[in-house]
Amino acid sequence: MREHPAEPVRGIAVLADDLTSAGDGAAPFRGTGHPAKVLLSGAVEPGASAVDGVVAVDLGSRLLDEASAVALAAWSADAFGDSDLLIKTVDSTLRGHVAAEVRAAHAGSGRRAVVVAPAFPAEGRTTVRGVQHVHGVPVHETDFARDPVHPVRTADLARLLPEADVLEPERFGKLPELVDGGGVFVCSAVTDADLDLLVASVPRPGDVLWVGSPGLAAALARHHSRIPAEPPPEPPRARRPLIVVGSAHPATRRQLDRLRTRVDVTAAETADAPAEALRALRRSTAPVLVVHTPDARRAAAAGSLTSELALVVRELVADGLVDGLVLTGGETAVAALEALGAAGLDLADEPEPGVARGVLLSPPRLPALIKAGGFGDDGTLDRLCRLLMDGGLPTEDEPSTAGGPSAEGGRTS
Structure with missing residues (x-):
C-alpha cells in the first residue's frame, strides 16, 4: 500500500x-x-x-x-x-x-x-x-x-x-x-x-x-513529528515526593503493595480519618510519603475518599513537607490539582507508556507524574518514585538506611 x-x-x-x-x-x-x-x-x-x-x-x-x-x-x-x-x-x-x-x-x-x-x-x-x-x-x-x-x-x-x-x-x-x-x-x-x-x-x-x-x-x-526549537527543560527533581493513590484497580493496588514494602516509605490510609493520616505523615521522617484510599473502595464513597486525599495533598504541600507528586487515577489527579489551585500540567515527556511527566502550570511549580489506575506492572509506582527523585532511592538489592534509625519507614496507618 x-x-x-x-x-x-x-x-x-x-x-x-x-x-x-x-x-x-x-x-x-x-x-x-x-x-x-x-x-x-x-x-x-x-x-x-x-x-x-x-x-x-x-x-x-x-x-x-x-x-x-x-x-x-x-x-x-x-x-x-x-x-x-x-x-x-x-x-x-x-x-x-x-x-x-x-x-x-x-x-x-x-x-x-x-x-x-x-x-x-x-x-x-x-x-x-x-x-x-x-x-x-x-x-x-x-x-x-x-x-x-x-x-x-x-x-x-x-x-x-x-x-x-x-x-x-x-x-x-x-x-x-x-x-x-x-x-x-x-x-x-x-x-x-x-x-x-x-x-x-x-x-x-x-x-x-x-x-x-x-x-x-x-x-x-x-x-506528525516536529523539530523543536530547543529541547524541553528537564523537570526539577523532588527531594521528598508524595505518592497519591486513589485508584481501586488491582494493578495499582499491587503497585502500592510493593511500594509499601520499602523501609524508607511511610504510607497512610485516609479511610474515614484523613486527619489521622495527615498526622502520621507529618510525624514521619521517611524520604518518601504515600497516601492512599482503602483497598476495598466502595463506589458510593468514591467522591468523599478522593476529597480526603486532596485535603492531605494540600496540607502537606502547604507545610513544605513534600516537593513532588505522583498521582494515580484520573479523579484523584484532578482533585489534587484543584486543591493546589493548579490549572494543569506543563508536559515534559512520557517516561513510560501512559505516564505523563511535567510541572504544575501555576504555583506551586512542583514536578508531577500522572498515571491511569489500570496501567503498569507491579514495579511502576516504585520506578516513578525513583524517577522523580533522580535515582535517590536505593535498588532492591541495596536496602535503604535513609532517614536513619528514627525514620518511620514501612509503617502504614
Missing part, C-alpha cells in the same frame, strides 16, 4: 474524558517536538483553539451523567474544530460514555469522518475484529467489568457503535475513499505497526475526528 506523506501540523487538540487520558494523549506529541499543556476544563477560555502545539483538555466527562458528558463533548469539539489534528480520547478498556461522546464530538467537530482505534498495544490492549481485549481477554471479562463507576458491559465496538464499519488492517488502504464518503470506522489493531499503518493511510488528517487511546496518539505523534 502506498503511504501518504504527512501533512505539517501545528495545532493539536486532545479532548479527554479524564485527566490521565489528557496527559497520556498529549505526552507522545511532546516526545516528538510539539510543546504541550494539559488543562483542567475550568482553565479553558470560551473560543479557545489549538493554534500551536498541543492543548489537551480534561473534560471530566467520565464522571458525569450521559447528558452532561454529551454536551461537553459537542461543545469542546466545536471550540477546537479548527485544529490541524482533533483527537477525542477514549479509555482503552471502553469505560465511560464512549458511544455517546463519540457521536456528540463528531457532530460538534464538523469533521467528515470518525476513525475509532482504541488499541494500546504497549499495555496489552488490542482490538481484534472490532472486539477490545486486555492481554488477550475480552474487556468485559476482565476486572474492568467490575469498575465501581463504569463497569464494562461489552467489548464489541460494533455493538457500541452499530453505525460503524469495522476495518481490519488489510483494509486500511481503502480509507482515503472511505473518509471522503464520510462515516464512522472502527479500526482493529494488535500492534503499534497496525496503528502506524492506519495513520499513514489517511491523506488529510484534518478531515477526521480521531478517537482512541495513547496507542493512537503515539502513532499520530510519530507520523
